[in-house]
Amino acid sequence: MFMLHGRLAARPGKRDELLALLAEGEHDARMPGCRLYLVAIDETDADGVWVTEVWESEDAHRASLQLQRVRDQIARATPILDIAGFKRQQLDARAGIPN
Amino acid sequence: MFMLHGRLAARPGKRDELLALLAEGEHDARMPGCRLYLVAIDETDADGVWVTEVWESEDAHRASLQLQRVRDQIARATPILDIAGFKRQQLDARAGIPN
Numbered sequence: 001m002f003m004l005h006g007r008l009a010a011r012p013g014k015r016d017e018l019l020a021l022l023a024e025g026e027h028d029a030r031m032p033g034c035r036l037y038l039v040a041i042d043e044t045d046a047d048g049v050w051v052t053e054v055w056e057s058e059d060a061h062r063a064s065l066q067l068q069r070v071r072d073q074i075a076r077a078t079p080i081l082d083i084a085g086f087k088r089q090q091l092d093a094r095a096g097i098p099n
Numbered sequence: 100m101f102m103l104h105g106r107l108a109a110r111p112g113k114r115d116e117l118l119a120l121l122a123e124g125e126h127d128a129r130m131p132g133c134r135l136y137l138v139a140i141d142e143t144d145a146d147g148v149w150v151t152e153v154w155e156s157e158d159a160h161r162a163s164l165q166l167q168r169v170r171d172q173i174a175r176a177t178p179i180l181d182i183a184g185f186k187r188q189q190l191d192a193r194a195g196i197p198n
Contacts (some may be wrong), residue, residue: 023194087173091139
């Protein structure tokens with residue numbers, strides 16, 4: 001299943017704000033086809049917020065980017081992001097996928 | 100919450116065998132304190148099996164290594180592992196943690 005493990009880089013001093021923003025959707029209804037949207041920090045990485053996602057398909061992930069709440073979230077995050085610091089690992093989840 | 104995202108390296112040609120071994124526990128009862136044990140591959144990484152884990156505490160993770168089924172799994176995996184190729188990122192999961 002389509003999986004991403006990636007680093008969103010916040011501008012210096014903005015990580016916690018970015019973390020809060022990404023964690024907002026935690027209790028919302030799950031996005032269609034999303035099986036995992038895990039938000040984490042790495043104590044050795046002051047400006048990074050790490051997101052690990054599993055989607056039933058790459059298309060489901062791509063479609064989620066069109067959801068209004070995701071578009072709003074991206075718009076709000078953009079001013080505090082450092083695109084140059086992004087990292088992205090694409091994987092294929094094979095076992096242990098949450099229902 | 101205690102989280103690991105890491106690469107277990109298989110000896111050349113042994114990745115699928117390692118993947119199958121790590122995926123075996125998928126339908127077993129969850130290990131105490133384990134909230135996620137996700138096994139994946141990276142299409143650009145022929146010898147790696149990537150495991151993303153979330154545990155209710157570092158102690159819960161450490162205790163799991165003493166479980167007989169985990170000890171058996173490690174014993175069976177050891178001959179096909181390339182320890183030098185291991186990678187390990189420790190994180191702190193903050194949102195979107197499976198129940």
